[in-house]
Each structure stands twice: as C-alpha cells, then as structure tokens.
Amino acid sequence: MSETGSHNDMAEPEEHLPATHGAHxxxxxxxxxxxxxxxxxxxxxxxxxxxxxxxKHSERVVAGLFTLSMLGTxxxxxxxxxxxxxxYVYIFPLGHVSALNFSLGISLAVALLGIGTGAVHWxxxxxxxxEMPDDRHQADAxxxxxxxxxxxxxxxxxxxxxxxxxxxxxxxxxxxxxxPLSAVVILRxxxxxxxxxxxxTAWAKGKALINPNTNxxxxxxDIPVGSLTFAQPExxxxxxxxxxxxxxxxxxxxxxxxxxxxxxxxxxxxxxxxIVAFSKICTHVGCPVxxxxxxxxxxxxxxxxxxxxxxxxxxxxxxxxxxxLPQLRISVxxxxxxxxxxxxxVPVGPAFWERG
Amino acid sequence: MSTSTETSTTTRRGPxxxxxxxxxxxxxxxxxxxxxxxxxxxxxxxxxxxxxxxxCLYSFTILILTGVYLTLFFHPSMNEVVxxxxxxxxxxxxxxxxxxxxxxxxxxxxxxxLIRQIHHWSALIFIAGMIVHMMRVFFTGAFRKPxxxxxxxxxTLLFIGMFEGFTGYSLPDDLLxxxxxxxxxxxxxxxxxxxxxxxxxxxxxxFPGHNFVPIFYSVHILLLPGIMAGLLVAHLIxxxxxxxxxxxxxxxxxxxxxxxxxxxxxxxxxxGFFFLVFGVIAAIAAIATINxxxxxxxxxxxxxxxxxxxxxxxxxSEGLIRVMPGWEIxxxxxTLVLGVFIPLxxxxxxxxxxxxxxxxxxxxxxxxxxxxxxxxxxxxxxxxGFGVAWLTLYFTLLIGGGNDLWATHFHLSIETITWSxxxxxxxxxxxxxxxxxxxxxxxxxxxxxxxxxxRETGIIKRLPHGEFIEVHEPLxxxxxxxxxxxxxxxxxxxxxxxxxxxxxxxVNPVTKVRARLSRNxxxxxxxxxxxxxxxxxxxxxxxxxx
Numbered sequence: 022m023s024e025t026g027s028h029n030d031m032a033e034p035e036e037h038l039p040a041t042h043g044a045h046x047x048x049x050x051x052x053x054x055x056x057x058x059x060x061x062x063x064x065x066x067x068x069x070x071x072x073x074x075x076x077k078h079s080e081r082v083v084a085g086l087f088t089l090s091m092l093g094t095x096x097x098x099x100x101x102x103x104x105x106x107x108x109y110v111y112i113f114p115l116g117h118v119s120a121l122n123f124s125l126g127i128s129l130a131v132a133l134l135g136i137g138t139g140a141v142h143w144x145x146x147x148x149x150x151x152e153m154p155d156d157r158h159q160a161d162a163x164x165x166x167x168x169x170x171x172x173x174x175x176x177x178x179x180x181x182x183x184x185x186x187x188x189x190x191x192x193x194x195x196x197x198x199x200x201p202l203s204a205v206v207i208l209r210x211x212x213x214x215x216x217x218x219x220x221x222t223a224w225a226k227g228k229a230l231i232n233p234n235t236n237x238x239x240x241x242x243d244i245p246v247g248s249l250t251f252a253q254p255e256x257x258x259x260x261x262x263x264x265x266x267x268x269x270x271x272x273x274x275x276x277x278x279x280x281x282x283x284x285x286x287x288x289x290x291x292x293x294x295x296i297v298a299f300s301k302i303c304t305h306v307g308c309p310v311x312x313x314x315x316x317x318x319x320x321x322x323x324x325x326x327x328x329x330x331x332x333x334x335x336x337x338x339x340x341x342x343x344x345x346l347p348q349l350r351i352s353v354x355x356x357x358x359x360x361x362x363x364x365x366x367v368p369v370g371p372a373f374w375e376r377g
Numbered sequence: 378m379s380t381s382t383e384t385s386t387t388t389r390r391g392p393x394x395x396x397x398x399x400x401x402x403x404x405x406x407x408x409x410x411x412x413x414x415x416x417x418x419x420x421x422x423x424x425x426x427x428x429x430x431x432x433c434l435y436s437f438t439i440l441i442l443t444g445v446y447l448t449l450f451f452h453p454s455m456n457e458v459v460x461x462x463x464x465x466x467x468x469x470x471x472x473x474x475x476x477x478x479x480x481x482x483x484x485x486x487x488x489x490x491l492i493r494q495i496h497h498w499s500a501l502i503f504i505a506g507m508i509v510h511m512m513r514v515f516f517t518g519a520f521r522k523p524x525x526x527x528x529x530x531x532x533t534l535l536f537i538g539m540f541e542g543f544t545g546y547s548l549p550d551d552l553l554x555x556x557x558x559x560x561x562x563x564x565x566x567x568x569x570x571x572x573x574x575x576x577x578x579x580x581x582x583x584f585p586g587h588n589f590v591p592i593f594y595s596v597h598i599l600l601l602p603g604i605m606a607g608l609l610v611a612h613l614i615x616x617x618x619x620x621x622x623x624x625x626x627x628x629x630x631x632x633x634x635x636x637x638x639x640x641x642x643x644x645x646x647x648x649g650f651f652f653l654v655f656g657v658i659a660a661i662a663a664i665a666t667i668n669x670x671x672x673x674x675x676x677x678x679x680x681x682x683x684x685x686x687x688x689x690x691x692x693x694s695e696g697l698i699r700v701m702p703g704w705e706i707x708x709x710x711x712t713l714v715l716g717v718f719i720p721l722x723x724x725x726x727x728x729x730x731x732x733x734x735x736x737x738x739x740x741x742x743x744x745x746x747x748x749x750x751x752x753x754x755x756x757x758x759x760x761x762g763f764g765v766a767w768l769t770l771y772f773t774l775l776i777g778g779g780n781d782l783w784a785t786h787f788h789l790s791i792e793t794i795t796w797s798x799x800x801x802x803x804x805x806x807x808x809x810x811x812x813x814x815x816x817x818x819x820x821x822x823x824x825x826x827x828x829x830x831x832r833e834t835g836i837i838k839r840l841p842h843g844e845f846i847e848v849h850e851p852l853x854x855x856x857x858x859x860x861x862x863x864x865x866x867x868x869x870x871x872x873x874x875x876x877x878x879x880x881x882x883x884v885n886p887v888t889k890v891r892a893r894l895s896r897n898x899x900x901x902x903x904x905x906x907x908x909x910x911x912x913x914x915x916x917x918x919x920x921x922x923x
Contacts, residue, residue: 054910055854056858057854057858059627062855115664118664126495126660129656134652136649137650140648141645141653143645144643149642150637150642151637152423154420155419156632157632251679260471266583268679302679306562307562309680323681323683324560326699339791339795341701342703371562371717372567372705372714372717373566373572374570374711376707377711
C-alpha cells in the first residue's frame with residue numbers, strides 16, 4: 022500500500038513471485054497454487070486501539086455529536102412553541118417557506134443525525150474492528166433426521182386415515198372449497214349492479230347548456246369562432262348529493278367552428294351554426310380533455326395525450342384512445358338558449374365490456 | 378468470545394445485575410438465552426451495498442411511525458364540506474372531508490406538514506431503495522440457493538409497496554390523485570366480462586362515488602401494511618438464518634462468513650444508520666415540498682391539470698398505458714378494450730420477469746448447489762445482460778410515462794417520443810443485452826490479463842538495449858484469488874442425437890431448448906476462460922516480461 026512498498030515491488034518484479042505475497046495466513050494457501058485463498062489476513066490495529074489520546078479524541082467527538090442531538094431536540098421544542106403555524110419567512114435559496122416547517126424539520130434532522138453519526142463513529146473508532154469468521158451450516162437435515170421425520174409424517178397420516186377413508190377426504194375438501202364463497206358473496210353490497218348506468222347522462226331533450234362559471238344558459242352569441250367553452254346540463258347543482266357522479270359523465274365542451282370547416286356530415290347535422298358539443302370525458306380512461314388548438318381544431322387530453330379532431334367528428338388522430346368523443350346534438354330553444362336535443366347517443370368515457 | 382464467557386461466569390458468582398435478572402426472567406419464559414446463542418454475536422460482513430436493504434427497512438419504519446401520526450388527524454371521508462380554513466385561494470370551495478382534513482394537517486396542525494412530507498418522501502425513498510437493493514441482489518447473484526424464497530419475499534414487498542404508495546397518495550382526494558383514481562376506473566372497466574361490475578363495487582356505484590377514500594384508507598393503513606410487515610419479518614428472519622452473503626476475498630469461503638458481530642458493532646452501526654436515514658429524510662422534508670395538494674385543488678371529474686404524473690414508481694406503468702395504440706375490438710355487442718387491457722396485463726408481466734429469473738437460471742444451468750460468495754457481475758454476462766435489459770425496459774417506459782414532460786422540456790414532438798418508446802420497448806432491451814454482455818466479456822479479458830501480466834503501473838522502463846517497456850506489478854495473492862475464484866461451469870450437454878449404430882435417439886424438445894439456453898449462459902461466447910495455474914507459472918517463471 023505504501024509508496025515505498027510498491028516502488029520496491031516495481032524495481033524488481035522478477036523476484037516477487039506471488040507465493041511470497043501471502044504474508045499473513047499463507048498457510049491456508051494450497052502450496053503451488055498461485056490462486057489459492059490466502060486465508061484470513063492478520064488484523065491491523067487502528068490508531069485508537071494503540072493510542073489512548075486518539076481514543077479519547079474519538080470519545081469526545083462521539084459525545085459532541087450526541088450533545089448536538091440533544092440541542093437539536095431542544096431546538097425542535099423551542100421552534101414548536103415560538104413559531105406560529107402561519108408564519109412565512111424568506112430563506113435563501115428556498116424562497117418564502119413556513120418558518121415552523123423549516124425549523125422543525127432542520128432541528129429534527131440535527132437531533133437524528135447527531136445520534137446516527139455519533140453511533141456510527143463510536144462503532145467505527147472505539148468498538149473492536151476485528152473481523153472474524155463464523156461457520157455456515159447447510160439448512161438440510163441429515164438423512165437420518167429426514168427419514169425419521171418422514172416416518173413420523175407417515176405414521177400421522179396413517180393414524181388420520183386420510184387416504185383410506187375417501188368419503189371423509191372428499192367431503193372435507195368440498196367443504197373447504199365452498200366456505201370461502203361466503204366471503205365473496207358478502208362483498209356483494211359494496212356497490213349496485215351496473216345495469217345501464219354507464220349509458221345515460223344528465224343530458225336530455227330540451228335541457229339548456231349552462232355555463233358553469235356564470236350559471237347562466239349559453240347562447241350562440243356567447244361563443245365566438247375558435248373559442249372553447251365548457252357546459253353542464255340545466256338542473257345540475259354543485260350542492261347535489263350526486264354532483265360528482267353526474268359531472269363525471271355529463272361534462273361537455275362547446276366549440277364554434279366555421280360550418281364549412283366541418284368535414285363530418287353527422288357532426289354538421291348535430292351542430293347549430295357551426296357550434297358543436299362534445300363530451301369532455303376522454304374515451305381512453307376518462308380524463309377531461311381540455312387542451313384545444315383552435316387553428317387545427319385538435320383537442321388533446323393532458324393525461325395520456327390522446328388527440329381528437331373536432332372538425333371531423335372528434336376522430337382519434339393520435340394517442341391511446343380507442344374511439345371518438347361522443348357528440349351531443351344541440352339546437353336553440355325559443356328563448357335563444359342552446360339546448361340538448363337528446364342524451365348522448367353512445368356511452369361517454371372509457372370503453373367497457375358491455376359497451377358494444 | 379472467551380472473555381465474554383469469563384465475565385458472565387464471574388458476575389454469576391457475585392450479586393446479580395438487575396439487567397441480568399430481567400434477562401434470566403425472560404429466558405425462563407421465552408428461551409431468550411438460546412435465541413442469543415446464535416444471534417447476539419452473529420457475524421455480518423461489511424460492504425457498502427449491504428446497507429441498501431437497511432435503507433428500505435428504516436424508511437418502512439419511518440412510514441409506520443409517521444403514518445400512525447397522520448391517522449390521528451386525517452378524516453377518510455368523502456362527505457362534502459365547504460372550506461373555510463386559512464388557505465385563502467380555496468376558501469368557499471366545496472371539497473371532500475378527506476381533502477379538507479389534509480389541508481388542516483398542512484396548514485393548521487403544528488408539525489403536520491413536516492410529518493406529511495416525511496411520510497411522502499419516505500415512501501419514494503422506500504420504493505427506490507427496494508429497487509436498488511433488488512438490483513444489488515440480482516447483479517451479484519445473491520438470489521441463488523438457498524435464498525430464492527427471500528428473493529420472492531423481497532419482490533412481493535416491492536410489488537405491494539407500489540400499490541401501498543398508490544392508495545396512499547390517492548387519499549387526499551386532490552385533483553392530481555383523483556385523476557389517477559379515474560385512470561384506475563378506466564383500467565378496471567377494460568377488464569373483459571367483469572370490469573363494469575368490479576368498478577361498481579370498487580366505487581360503490583358510479584365513479585367517483587363516496588366510497589373509494591374509506592376503502593383505500595382501509596387498504597392503505599391496515600391490509601397492505603399488515604401483509605408487508607409480515608413479509609418484512611420473514612425476510613429478516615431468513616437473512617439471519619442464512620447468514621449474509623459476502624464478496625470473495627482473503628479468508629472468505631463458501632463455508633464461512635467473515636465480518637463483525639451483530640452486538641455491539643452492527644447494533645451501533647445499523648441502529649445509528651436508522652437515525653441517519655431518518656435525519657436525511659427529515660432534512661429533505663424541511664427544504665423540499667412534496668405533493669402540495671393546495672396548489673392542485675380538490676378533485677372534480679371535469680377538471681384536470683396539465684403535466685399530470687403519478688409518483689415515480691408508477692411511471693413505468695404510465696408509460697405502458699401512454700404508448701399503447703388505442704386498439705378496441707367490437708363484436709357481438711361487446712367491447713374488448715385491448716388499448717387499456719394489454720398494458721394492464723403487461724405491467725405485472727414486466728415485474729414478474731425479474732421475480733422468476735432465479736428459478737429460470739437455476740433450471741437452465743442445472744446449478745443446484747448453495748452459494749454464499751457473491752458473483753462479480755462481469756463473470757455472469759448473460760445474467761448481467763438480462764438485468765441491464767430489464768432496467769432499460771423499465772427506464773424506457775418511464776420516459777414514455779413522462780412523454781409530455783420530455784416533449785415540453787426538450788422541445789420534441791410528443792409523436793416522436795411516443796414512437797421512439799414504442800420502437801424502443803422492443804429494440805432497446807435487446808441492444809442493452811448485447812452491449813452489456815460484450816462489456817462483461819471485455820472486463821473478463823482484462824481480469825485475465827491482469828492475473829497473467831500484473832497491474833499496469835504507468836511506469837516506463839528503458840532496457841539496456843534501448844527497448845521501452847511498461848512495468849507491470851504482479852498482483853498479490855488476495856487479488857489473484859479474487860480474480861480467479863469464480864467457478865466457470867460448462868454448458869449442459871445432451872450428447873449425440875444419433876448413437877453409434879446410427880439410430881436416432883429421441884431428445885425431448887424441452888431438453889433441447891434447455892441445452893441451447895445453457896450454451897448461451899456458459900458456452901464459449903459467454904465466458905473467457907480463467908487463466909490456469911500452468912499459464913500463470915509459464916509466464917511468471919520466465920524472465921519477467923512477455
């Protein structure tokens with residue numbers, strides 16, 4: 022390891038056959054085998070083992086770290102008492118942070134790291150660092166024990182008559198197979214049957230498209246060309262018990278295109294003066310699609326990047342979605358408000374087995 | 378050892394120390410001394426990589442401690458409330474009680490935010506720790522007999538840990554985590570035949586319903602941690618029972634374990650390390666905000682934030698779901714949602730591939746012997762190649778899971794990234810496998826070179842006749858031993874398929890596949906023959922140089 026040592030080695034490499042290198046424990050090496058295990062090396066003492074002064078120094082370091090930990094805990098308690106929970110301070114480079122969170126975290130870290138570093142330093146400098154071997158034992162029992170246990174097993178099996186009395190065995194297996202069924206059955210009331218719940222939304226013929234920000238019905242003149250507006254069905258309130266379930270299906274986006282830009286004939290038929298309404302719920306796994314690019318009429322789902330072309334029947338043009346966004350047929354009523362002409366014709370949201 | 382026995386006998390003669398009386402009380406009732414006989418001075422070998430598992434153990438402990446604290450303040454309820462707490466931007470907003478109580482923990486409970494952040498950071502570190510620990514075990518072959526079961530215990534902990542994390546970050550019912558739960562609904566719905574029913578039962582009706590927070594809560598704080606604690610104890614018992622593996626070195630053999638005793642060295646080192654891990658996580662929680670639910674707002678199914686990402690360990694499954702083409706088969710009035718269902722099924726398969734590897738390797742190589750000395754990864758090029766290929770797949774999917782972030786940060790088109798990940802999913806692991814294998818073989822050649830010709834010293838020597846040579850320093854006995862200690866098994870032979878009479882022998886096709894795989898593992902293209910004693914003697918007994 023030392024400079025001079027390796028220099029000597031290099032000066033006359035010819036004389037240094039490997040056998041002479043296994044200085045310690047060379048007796049373990051197989052004679053004549055240069056690759057044999059040289060055996061456990063002799064223990065090298067640390068400074069702390071031979072110099073009491075160094076050991077005393079280590080002791081002071083360890084004690085100092087433990088003391089630091091105590092100070093950390095005191096700082097933790099002090100911070101808890103003095104900082105109000107809503108006090109924010111500027112700390113470079115973190116910016117404005119909660120004084121309480123910062124001081125509690127740092128003091129807790131000091132308290133914990135003090136114990137940790139102290140204990141590790143103690144182990145590394147003051148406890149014995151002598152490595153020692155320990156024998157391993159295979160897990161396998163010897164043949165005699167194995168035979169003995171197998172005989173005991175056979176004896177027990179014979180006494181139980183499990184193999185002989187077939188009726189007992191068969192009925193027991195039957196009973197044990199059936200009994201977990203009760204655990205399955207009892208979970209039944211976790212939820213209702215699906216029925217046709219996923220096929221219907223809160224939209225129906227004549228229901229006005231409500232602007233969720235103003236709670237007022239949307240009128241065609243509210244929607245300029247190129248803009249995207251969201252809408253929810255008339256009669257649906259945030260306070261409703263089932264509001265979240267209803268909005269999860271009924272969320273709607275309304276876009277005005279130039280009628281000549283609409284490529285899909287059905288889309289054009291279901292629109293009103295170029296205003297088209299599509300389900301906002303992505304047909305992939307149900308995120309609300311909401312990133313609208315007005316030049317291309319593409320709408321992108323921010324979750325998995327499925328992209329739909331709103332000028333072509335909301336056809337999927339990219340991403341993992343499997344089918345178009347359902348369109349809601351709209352028109353205007355006597356008061357000039359946009360209204361739905363019916364519920365969605367196909368289920369909204371992610372596909373499912375019964376969707377067809 | 379002898380000194381400790383002496384001291385105990387001397388103290389026994391005198392008056393008993395109170396601690397001794399307690400220990401003897403326990404001994405008479407639970408056999409404490411017999412337990413101590415094999416464990417108190419148990420030898421553990423030292424290597425930095427052996428602490429990776431400890432990081433997992435300690436972060437799990439921190440998760441339990443901080444998790445219990447959080448249950449004291451969290452309300453697992455989806456009852457709607459109107460927020461009137463101190464965070465002004467959300468005042469008057471309707472939200473679930475789960476979200477409101479998480480806001481309460483973050484803004485009104487002193488130290489609540491710190492504990493929440495320690496809990497979340499520990500979860501990220503716990504799972505990262507498990508993956509790195511698993512890689513250590515994998516690349517050094519520590520999973521081999523007799524430790525295959527412990528490999529499975531550890532793998533199961535990782536697998537459950539991911540769902541434990543997912544159910545945990547879904548509890549606050551914020552806009553980001555709710556989006557993840559919505560994804561779960563879509564994934565469940567894609568299950569053929571029963572998907573719609575499962576979804577109804579999971580959410581107590583239609584999504585989102587009022588059930589999933591209490592259900593996730595019960596799973597998150599009781600069911601999964603209970604299973605994990607059991608597996609963890611079993612994992613540790615087996616580590617103690619098998620005794621730790623060790624790297625080859627002077628005095629280290631398959632029959633022994635060389636290191637320092639559990640008491641007092643590792644009680645101090647490992648006990649201290651718990652505080653180090655806890656301290657570092659506390660410091661991170663003090664300075665780095667994680668999961669600031671107040672900036673996201675409460676969950677509404679018709680709202681979403683851009684750049685929505687799951688926690689990192691779910692990222693590879695997110696990648697699978699993002700790059701999969703949207704295939705749907707509609708027939709006979711039913712829909713098979715392959716675009717979602719295939720990723721849902723590939724996700725466990727990717728993880729299972731690494732779980733079953735020990736059994737495949739042992740079957741292919743026919744190796745049924747015990748191993749306590751660790752492999753150097755280069756000496757098992759096929760295994761190392763497979764491991765790197767697996768990691769390549771994992772990280773490729775992780776990129777796919779963040780394709781929008783890669784697109785915005787690196788100004789790439791989302792289509793380019795998605796298509797690259799689609800191609801990379803099949804191509805990159807294969808490339809990584811071959812590259813790794815070649816690198817391993819190169820390193821084996823270098824080891825062989827070092828054994829035979831010594832270490833290059835960088836010193837140039839001019840010989841009397843003018844030739845310049847570089848001085849090579851011979852390795853010492855330990856280094857020679859370490860570089861040549863690994864066994865080099867031979868591939869399985871099925872023998873000639875035609876016997877001496879020209880009669881064709883029937884060979885089971887499975888045996889043929891096995892022999893082929895075995896050749897791949899241990900054939901001439903997969904290992905560089907170690908130097909033999911004769912080669913070494915021939916070179917070193919000559920006149921110094923080559």
